[in-house]
Amino acid sequence: MVAQQLVNGLFLGAVYALFAIGYTLVFGVLDILNLAHAAIFMLAAFATWSLIGAGVPLALAAPIAIGGAGLLGIVLDRIAFAPLRRRGAPNLIPLISSIGMAIIFGAIARGIYGPDERQFTLGFLQAPPLHAGPLTFTIVQLVILANAIVFMLGLAWVMRSTALGRAIRAVAEDRIAAALLGIDLERTIAATFFIASALGGLAGILTALQYNSVQVDMGAQIELKGLAVIVLGGMGSITGAVIGGFVIGMVETLAVVFGLSEWRDAISYGVMFLILILRPTGLFGKRTLRTA
């Protein structure tokens, strides 16, 4: 049973990690906690659902939705954050702005799709589970883990080896110096939002597939969990978000194993609180962006 539980925690953590990367990226670069991230997570899942419903195969629908999520992130920035940046508003204000956008996104989704949960009618979701010795898991879970790893590695490569990645890291480190070095701030920020929101959208699609459930409220839980993940990992650190995601996933699973399921969330929040008190930079963070 222990082995199975470890596997359970692994799959749970993969999605947390993907979601948290987007969160931490925006924070690292702009010092903003984007509370509309969970709304984009949800909208990408619905977009995929709608596309599949219209006959588009998953392999095409998902990339479209992910790209759409990225674009939506740029739109979000243009509407809710850029004007405040120009004005030099304190960090609290973009937080509120993101709450407003989250409410609007949620209202739009509810208007189009209603409050009910939707399912996919994809063959591979109904496939029988796979076994490897004492372990049981589904194809979907493998797909998710694979996607998570591929995209995380991809992001790491972008961050380390491309001009864009360097630009993002520079802006995260010191915005003014980066501007002086000739980096186009607004374009870099737009790119950051694109990447962050695309990853958030991917997390949403994978979550929707994993539990075969798309619903307007689906982002609520993961939004707060995501906070715990990035605090643990270090706000602004991508490595931290990844490792933090898996750790929190594991902690939650183990809480159940030890019979503490009522306190499961309290444990995650407790970890969050303790980290902030004892080591606010988390496991890997400085308040700049660090990569894998």
Place this chain on the structure above:
Amino acid sequence: MTVLADFYAAHSKLIDQVGLDALLALSLSISLQAGQLALAQAAFMGVAAYISAILSLNAHWSLLPTMLVAALCSTIVAGLLALPVRRLRGIFLAIATIAFGEIVRIVANNLQISGGAEGLSGIPPDATTPWIYGTLAIVAIGLWLFSRTKFALAIALVREDENAARGVGVDVGLVRFTTLAMGGAIAGLAGALYAHSNFFITPADFGFGRMEQILVWCVIGGITSPLGAAAGAALLTILPEAIRFLADYRDFVNGAILLVVVLFAPRGLAGIRFGRRG
């Protein structure tokens, strides 16, 4: 006169809600005036609400003693929270206090004495409109008098530039502690009144959703203006009822108003009314 009486009879609940929400907004506004993004008001409110309800239900205390004891407890909790978070600033402080709030909610959910998820029911509705607005008036006057003291000046200084404040001898730690404790006290009074105005409380009443609401009121009204915060609370409490005719579009309108105010009236309502203060 009967027009007023009829209006009151048909809207007394809403009127009471406005008063309570104004109190909550005031409680957060104090911390915000010190530049502290301490988002645990909902938890302080919850602690007080539960203590006040338990005292009424189990020990049959009347409203005033429960209010005082409950507010004292929430103040102590606020003070206890102030210690570990004393070095945190900005978003970090916000997240830490949100985490604290969630832990308090989960504790209330799992304890027998708080009724767990089923909550506490049958709380005597002693907190009538005079009680609520009386408390609000006393708190408002108290805060106004307080704003005339030197300590209030120190608070503003800490908000503007913490290091400069320290440089001129302000005890920043004391300022942060005091503002948090004051916020805890006021939220505590609000919590006790809330319990005695709603018949029933449940842990979900005091979670992140409520905290987000209070924060939004303060931002809409003007972060540094208590009057603005109270006005923001009043406006946003009345809004869902006023736009009831918009039916399914209400949520959208809520979000849109929030966005519009944030983008175009950065100092909130207070900014619109009073223009740029020096």
Place this chain on the structure above:
Amino acid sequence: MKRPAPYALALALACALIPAAVVGPSPAATTKGPAAGKTVKIGVIADVTGSAAVYGVQQKDAYDLANDDLKSGLLDAGGANLSFDVEDSASDGSQVANLFQKFTTDGSALILGPTLSGEARKGDPIAVLAKTAVVGTSTTADGITALGPCVYRVSLSEAQVVPATVARTKAVWKYKTAAIIYGDDNAFTKTDGDIFKTQLAKAGVTIVDTETFHVGDKDFAASLTKIKAAKPDVIVLGALAEEAEKIIQQAATLGIKTHMMGGNGLNSTKIYDYAGPAAVGVVVGAAWSINGNYTGNASFVQRFKKKYGVEPDQFGAQAYAAAQLSAQLVKDGKASKDEMCAALHDLRVAQTVLGPIAFDPSRDVKAAPVILQIVKGGFAYFH
């Protein structure tokens, strides 16, 4: 006084007949009761938006259908101008309170709702103070009807459903051990779990594992892995449909083949839609069966499906039953709030889509629970 001219008499007769003709052919022609001609408004408080919207929308749909049926004569209100005024409380306790205040001061004769038991605890006392009767259609926690002498409900509570569920399944499945998994942060699921625990203990069943989850959880792998290791004879779910369907499906994925059962929360076709074959065999203690042979049930299901494109669930059915009950009271001449409370007290029986219902002395509904089993594409009675 002059006798009216013959043709005036004929004209008067024609005028009396025309409304009946305009209403059209209907299976239940409206009669003329003591409240004919009076306008009766009944307030409905439902969470049409917000976290409880999945239930509130069904309720609103049911009342909107009832309004249609009143116009077409399918629902007979004895010639009174009866309408249901459905207002959205948005899953927000404050709005619930405000709506209760509205309906107790705007001349409404009766209040139906609210959607959740917690909301009832907040709002019913307001109606009690204003001496307005309240009929709950989905509030199933303990102590709701005790809130006041005019608080009734047509929804079978878990306390009424669970004992029958346990007794029937134990007789057929003959289990000795059980595992329970229930939601600990929702008043309904927690009560459900607690009542199952008590009833199972009473029936001499040993509980080998207890797991909890939170509303909104989607991943139950950890809890189910533990339950599987404990090898219970039956697994009990204290859950609402959204979590129940995932628990059932994930259990099947993990290779759990144990019998499963649950309460009212599982009475939804969504569960089979989601979990497919994994859901077949799950026993549900319910208050209504979509296949039930009750008065007007089949036609209700048909009309609901035609109007909304989805089948009604138990929430919709219970709401419609309250509408039927209201129409019956109005037909008997009850048009004001004072008359309503007394009428509910004196009610002998009302024929509804839930079957014949009456109220017991504590104002809970007197009806027999139905023990259902999920089968391919729907529900069947469990034996």
